Amino acid sequence: MINWVSLVLICIFIFSSTAQGRSFQAEGSDLMMGVGPKNMALAGAVVAVSDDAYSSFWNPAGLSQIKGVNLSVAKQLNAKLIPGNFFGAAISTNLLRRFSLDSTLAFSFIPRLHIKAEGAFKEDDFESIFIRYALPGLPADFDGEVESKTKDYRFSWGIAPDKDARWRFGMAISYIECGTSFCGVFARDPGNYTIASTNATAWAVHIGAKYHYDEKLTFGLSLKDLNTTLDVETIITDDQGTRNEIFHTSFPRDLTLALAWQYSPQIRLSSDLQHIFGHYGNYTIDFRIWRNGIDYHAGPWHYRAGLMIPLRLKSEQIEDVEPPLPFTPTAGLGWQKQGFSADIALYVHPVMSYQRKKAHPAVDVSMSLDF
Numbered sequence: 001m002i003n004w005v006s007l008v009l010i011c012i013f014i015f016s017s018t019a020q021g022r023s024f025q026a027e028g029s030d031l032m033m034g035v036g037p038k039n040m041a042l043a044g045a046v047v048a049v050s051d052d053a054y055s056s057f058w059n060p061a062g063l064s065q066i067k068g069v070n071l072s073v074a075k076q077l078n079a080k081l082i083p084g085n086f087f088g089a090a091i092s093t094n095l096l097r098r099f100s101l102d103s104t105l106a107f108s109f110i111p112r113l114h115i116k117a118e119g120a121f122k123e124d125d126f127e128s129i130f131i132r133y134a135l136p137g138l139p140a141d142f143d144g145e146v147e148s149k150t151k152d153y154r155f156s157w158g159i160a161p162d163k164d165a166r167w168r169f170g171m172a173i174s175y176i177e178c179g180t181s182f183c184g185v186f187a188r189d190p191g192n193y194t195i196a197s198t199n200a201t202a203w204a205v206h207i208g209a210k211y212h213y214d215e216k217l218t219f220g221l222s223l224k225d226l227n228t229t230l231d232v233e234t235i236i237t238d239d240q241g242t243r244n245e246i247f248h249t250s251f252p253r254d255l256t257l258a259l260a261w262q263y264s265p266q267i268r269l270s271s272d273l274q275h276i277f278g279h280y281g282n283y284t285i286d287f288r289i290w291r292n293g294i295d296y297h298a299g300p301w302h303y304r305a306g307l308m309i310p311l312r313l314k315s316e317q318i319e320d321v322e323p324p325l326p327f328t329p330t331a332g333l334g335w336q337k338q339g340f341s342a343d344i345a346l347y348v349h350p351v352m353s354y355q356r357k358k359a360h361p362a363v364d365v366s367m368s369l370d371f
Contacts, residue, residue, distance in 0.1 A: 022119030024127045026351045027082045029057065030112045030150065032289065032308065032328075035086040036074055037345035037364040041332020042293025043306025045270040047258035048210060048220030049295075052368060053088030056108040056156040059208035059222045059258075060170025063104040063158030066090050066370075074366035081114040085364070096159060106156040112176070113150040119143065126355055133280060144184010144194075151177045156206075168210040176202045178230060192239040204228040204251065220258035220272075225251040252278035252285045268295045288312040293330075302334035302343075308350070325359065339370040 029035045032044075036054035039046045047059045053072040055062030074086040090106035121128040123140035131146055156172035178200040185193055206224040213219065228251035236243055258272040269292075276287040293306035308328040325348065332345035345364045352360040 022117075022121070022127075024115075024117045024355055025080050026113070026115045026130065026355075027076060027079050027085070028111050028113035028150065029085065029152075031349070031351045033347060033350065033362075034058065035110060036072070037332055037343040037366045038302070038304065038334050038341075040347055040364055041304035041306060041330050041334075041343070041345040042270060042295060043291045043308040043328065043330045043347075044274075045258070045272040045291035045293035045306060047208070047222045047256045047272050048218045048260035049258075049268065049270055053090045053106055053108060054086070055158065055170070055208075056088055056090070056106045056154050056172055057086070057110060059210065059220055059256075060106075060156040060158050060172045060206065061160075061168040061208040061210045061220070063090055063106050063156055063170055064102055064160035064165070064168045065158075066092050066104045068092060068371055070368060070370050072366060072368040074364060077363040077365060078361075081116060082111045085111055086366070090156075097162065100162050101159050102162045102165070103157060103159045106154075106158075108152075108154045108156065110152040110154060111149070112152045113148065115146070115148045117146045130351065130355075133283060139186045142182070142184055142186050144182060146180070146182050146184075148180035149178070152204075153177075154206075166212045168212075170208045172206040172208075174202075174204040174206065176200075176204055176228075176230070178202075178232075194236065194238040196234055196236045198232060198234040200230040200232040200249075202228050202230045202251065216262040218260045220256075220260070222254075222256040222258070224254035226253065250279050252276050252280050266297050268297070269293070270295075283315050286312060286314040300335050300337045302332075302336070304330075304332040304334065304345075306330040310350075325353065328353075341368045341370075342366070343368075 033040050034044045035057050039054055039058060050058040050062040051065035053070045070090045072088045073084060075084045088106060088108035090104055092104045096103045115131060117127055117131055120143035128140055152174045154172050154174045158168060158170035160168040180198040182196040205226045208222040211219045230249050232247050232249060234245045254276050256272050256274045260270040262268050272291040274289040276285060278285060288311040290309040290311055296303040328348050328350050330345060330347040332343060334341060334343040343366050347362055349360045349362040
């Protein structure tokens, strides 16, 4: 065990090296863009159309459309914190064939959030507001170093009738791990260095459904983080010694209603309305987002574009968040042949654009293999 004096010396060293400037970086699937370049290029308007391993994130009902094995990996090229932002594997099975049902099982690893900030932040700074969502209970004014990671290990399955599959249903169970550390001083007690380490775990349930009205029109529904509660333990070391604090906090729910229209053999249009609502720590959240995408298919190539439009970003504890742009544009390109596909997406990163007060571009790439 490192004693209190050693911890303070470590904290002073870190604090003195970061107090001269400020930096902030945030990455992960929880930053509105989701996962998978082919999905992000459509601004996330994919709840009614997702049909590969990424369905474990967007809508597990889409897993039932996989025949055989699908492997997918993705990465943000200009990421500074997360080496890869998705890994997924899905396989179709005969487990429910006696009931005339197709079924698919999947596992995915999803880094939901990674935040790192250094420097002095005030209560009304965007960085302070955002970090308080990641670390409930953190004082509004602080000076030091904060790092937070949230990882999601997700098991999913999708089912559908093996003949005339007009409907599809899916469910996913996540094991979520959150870890946050802080080292620095708080405005309420600027004379004392504080070290805080928070670890939290939770189990979450996600469900999804699809209904194929006809060959052209598909409806989708996704409901994530049903009744999810984080069990949080924080260890704090300061001038008063070391102490533990244990509390529980809930995740907000995430509901999406979706529509996809096959306008022509080459063109597909999709539109999703997302509502994130509920409590997280001391915050009441009410986010409403409208996502729209178009996919043009020509031979092995897919040309994609989308718009993510924030309709409402509100919390009772803070003022309404006004994004730097009225919408987030997205674009992408995909190539698919003989069971192999590669995709790339270019988009304006919502959180980093707000933090930097200008459009901040990001690029994601992925590879998928079907066999």
